[in-house]
Amino acid sequence: MDYEIPEKSAFLELRRGLPLLAAALFVAALLFPMWRIAVDAVQYPQTTLHLELYAYPRIAGDYGEMASLNKYIGFYYPDPVYWQPNYEPHPRAIDVPEWSLGPLAFIAVSACAAFVALAPDTKRLKRGLIAQLVGTAAVFGVMLADIQYRLYQAGHTLDPDAPVMGVDGFTPPLWGSYEVANITSYSRFGVGAYMSMLAVGLLVVAFYFRDSDATARDVARAWLSRVGVGDDEEPDSSPGDEPVGTEDAEAGR
Template sequence: MTRSRLTRLFELRRLLPLVAAVLFVLALRVPVWRITLTAPQYVDPLVVELYAHPRIGGDWQEVRGLNKYVGFYYPDPVYVEPNYEPHEKAVDVPEWVLGPVVFIGMAVVSAVVAALPSRRISKGLTALFAGSIALFGAMGALIQYRLYQAGHSLDPEAPLNGVEGFTPPLAGTYEVANISGTAWFGPGGYMMVAGVVLLAIAFRYRGSDATITETPAILRGGWHRLRERIRRRGNDDEPSPAGTGRERNPDSEEGHRLETDGGVRPDAGSEGDLQRAARADRSRPADASGDDVAPDRRPRTPPDGDPP
């Protein structure tokens, strides 16, 4: 491998997708989603961890005992056997088995884009970033729909059959009867988000050959630009000092100029008054206007030899 290829490998637009690919693969090894539940029956909170493939970890057995009171059951992946026994009335979620396909597919595509030639990598990064947003966004929307479906398909034969349907959020808090829950990312979820952020940065520098060694200078430049933008915004928001913030009125300035020059203010009268004033100026005697020079009235000097 030549030095030029080594340099290209450390370009931000190539290195960051490779790191994102590693994160996508590692996300399959740890939970991507975590639910924390609190109930009066338990002193400590209960935690349920869900993976990108059909697997549940944490205190899932204790939580299953709580869920049966309201008729809420873990999803059934249908095509594979998970590490728990799905209830016969559980909601079918066959797409759960496609989680590894999504993460591994994103990792492979990221690595392929990182190896593209310079003339094609810009388009490749654009498609990769847009595809990651669309793919993970659609996956989140589908999961939220399945949560809605499970929360509104409660078992009518459950001990607490008076509980109304609810929608557990993909991220946030909720309450069911006397049970409070909080859903948020697990370690795998953070890895997924970090991978997408790295793809966004690579997309930002898709037309630049900046390497990882130039990152400190790029960060300093970005910090200086941010501070300058904040400073300019602060100056724009400051009120103008008294007497200096008034806008100039061209009409009033023109009227003041005409009045100072001996003319007539535009609003001093009607159009007829202006015409009469103009005729009066034309009929005014020349000597009265002061424009003509008065004749010389000094006594003439007599010729030489004549008495004065």
């Protein structure tokens, strides 16, 4: 059976257009940091250090200064193994080879979203939307679990030969603050993470409208109608229906 690309007008439907937009967001998210960390330390009383981590082995910001601080407690940036990062991994750093595969995960979910949007008929489109949403949730769920595990591993395998001894193991959170020795850190999501969340949200909306050919304009009109916009406008009246004015009433006396 020959495959036919859906007509351009079909991509105005939310169930087709939103997956395409999500696909673009997943790829664009690779250009921005996924995780941001602000660090206050007594060694830098006049400034706050900042780190930005990407979906691939790259750390931006004050990573040199942070590496100097972390070595005192024996905490090191991970070694991605298969991808040379923009820093030199410490021999005692934990191996995190899956970090090198991060871009592949984003490109894979992006390609799947685009593939679903190009489904030749409604039946396969709806099946694709279900599979896309479940698969994307599984991919990012596994990624988040793996990241949290690696953070636990890094914080509980401190270098025993580090200058500062007796530091208890810790787990840096993906979101929140934590304090180790005289270093206080604040973790937040980066722009890339928010773009990914938005892309997943678009897939959820597309799934919601899987049985409808509604467009964004249709949804906007329905919403405006529901909230009653325009209900207070008076209908046009014909000249014969106009009420008699005061002057006309007085003339008829």
